[in-house]
Amino acid sequence: MTVSEQGLIVPGSGKLALPEYMRPQPGNHPPLDSPGYKSTALRHPKQPLVLLPHRLTEVTGPLLGDELITMQDADLTTQHAGEPQGQRIIVFGQVRDSDGRPVPDTLVEIWQTNAAGRYRHSREHHPAPLDPNFTGVGRAITDQGGRYRFITIQPGSYPWGNHYNAWRPAHIHFSLFGRAFTQRLVTQMYFPGDPLLPFDPIYNSVADQAARARMVAEFSLDDTQPEWALAYRFDIVLRGRSQSVFEEAHA
Amino acid sequence: MSELLTPSQTVGPYFSMRLPWPEGPYVVPAGTPGAVTVYGRLLDGAGDPVPDGLIETWQASPEGRFAHPDDPRGPLPDGDLAFRGFGRAPTGHDGTYKIVTLKPGPLPAGDGRTEAPHINVSVFSRGMLDRCVTRIYFPDEAAANQADPVLQAVPADRRATLIAAPAGHNLLRFDIHMQGDNETVFFDL
Numbered sequence: 001m002t003v004s005e006q007g008l009i010v011p012g013s014g015k016l017a018l019p020e021y022m023r024p025q026p027g028n029h030p031p032l033d034s035p036g037y038k039s040t041a042l043r044h045p046k047q048p049l050v051l052l053p054h055r056l057t058e059v060t061g062p063l064l065g066d067e068l069i070t071m072q073d074a075d076l077t078t079q080h081a082g083e084p085q086g087q088r089i090i091v092f093g094q095v096r097d098s099d100g101r102p103v104p105d106t107l108v109e110i111w112q113t114n115a116a117g118r119y120r121h122s123r124e125h126h127p128a129p130l131d132p133n134f135t136g137v138g139r140a141i142t143d144q145g146g147r148y149r150f151i152t153i154q155p156g157s158y159p160w161g162n163h164y165n166a167w168r169p170a171h172i173h174f175s176l177f178g179r180a181f182t183q184r185l186v187t188q189m190y191f192p193g194d195p196l197l198p199f200d201p202i203y204n205s206v207a208d209q210a211a212r213a214r215m216v217a218e219f220s221l222d223d224t225q226p227e228w229a230l231a232y233r234f235d236i237v238l239r240g241r242s243q244s245v246f247e248e249a250h251a
Numbered sequence: 252m253s254e255l256l257t258p259s260q261t262v263g264p265y266f267s268m269r270l271p272w273p274e275g276p277y278v279v280p281a282g283t284p285g286a287v288t289v290y291g292r293l294l295d296g297a298g299d300p301v302p303d304g305l306i307e308t309w310q311a312s313p314e315g316r317f318a319h320p321d322d323p324r325g326p327l328p329d330g331d332l333a334f335r336g337f338g339r340a341p342t343g344h345d346g347t348y349k350i351v352t353l354k355p356g357p358l359p360a361g362d363g364r365t366e367a368p369h370i371n372v373s374v375f376s377r378g379m380l381d382r383c384v385t386r387i388y389f390p391d392e393a394a395a396n397q398a399d400p401v402l403q404a405v406p407a408d409r410r411a412t413l414i415a416a417p418a419g420h421n422l423l424r425f426d427i428h429m430q431g432d433n434e435t436v437f438f439d440l
Contacts (some may be wrong), residue, residue: 016323016324016359016361017323017361018323018361019321022253024256025255025438026254028255028258029256029258029259029380029381030259030260030380031380032379032380032381032383034380037261037378037380039377039378040275040379040380041378042295042296042297042299042378042429042430043295043296043301043376043377043379043429044378044379044383044429044430045383045429045430045434045435045437046296046430046434047409047434047436047437049437049438049439050401050404050405050437050439051404051438051439052384052401052438052439052440053400053401054440055316055360055361055366056311056317056322056358056359056361056366057309057310057311057356057358057366057369057371058371058440059321059433060309060317060319060321060322061309061319062309062335062336062337063318063319068272074365091320094329096254097253098253098254098255098256099253100254109270110270111265111266111270119265119268120268121264121265121268123264123265123303124264124265135268136268137268139322153424169346170273173260173262173263173265173266175262175266175270179319179321180321181309181371181373181440182440184307184373184382185257185259186256186259186260186261186262186375186382187258187259187260187262188260188263202260202261202380203260204420205380207259208255208260210255211255211256211258212258214255214256214257215257215258215260227275234372235257236257237254237255237256238256238257239256240253
């Protein structure tokens, strides 16, 4: 038998032992059918989901490396000739799994509005000014401790058509891969004390209050840089995995 | 003691500011011998195209291997080194996406059974608070599909929604129906 950190192979038997990723608890992720968020109505499956066991395609995943990014990708304030308008902020944190293990070398992608609440996008028609010095997109790779760090601008709030007088709380979109197909996550980071949070059907689509609070960054005076930028910490927790789940090798 | 997960949220309408990249749909470079184009439409419950969707794919190499340390069979054979396995394509105004790839090989299921060649798919869009996961199987693998443990767990009358349709030489069509009579099978991952 060959035993490695990743798994166990029984030569000649065709048996593989693979990591098994935990399944989210009810209420941790939002339901796909979430009536408060009207666009879910025609875009959620109505048939029951079929359980997919975690086999080779699920326990592996794209390990997108730093060939995709440059240093400038993590500093959204230096991507143009001039400095963008708005409050400069540092957004940093750790990507780890639910067993507390850091997730190193993983791609983190972010996108957001400018300080006025305007996305740089052809389908965006909110009458707020564009900023020629701000695109609003960033990329970083986590270090060995699973840490990432962006420098950006405090995003603004903007109206949307979900219901009368609907406004999205300020947020930064995050996309993460982890190390396996099972760990892929797209989420949004919110800001502490935002008065729009109680009214937002996307934020409140997460039923569990403690889980919802995980999407709100924490202001950090310790990491705020004097005379320069406020700092927000946003840790991201991906699905953990059992370390040693072995398939029974029946004779 | 395990920590609570960070919840999923919708990708929203504006991911195309950055998430797509020019070579995203090319799991292998255009012109690669044997490359297969998988295309189709993402359709909502009214049968209308979803023009702001994002399709991501993940699959084994033609040899059935992954460039990943958790594949206990070891590193990729030399011939597969260039195989990335990952595709990312936005949907167009008509809901159409396209991925250019190589057909993956079959995989050991870990229990003596074999998984038929397949591509894992994540569907993201505005109006989806979490991704929807499905699989693409191949129409020229009838026997392997019949024995595939995942397809076997799908109600028989819905299996066809997971099998791409031949659409010409090295061309396969795979439409994704979020709802309706032909609702695609989605998985609880």
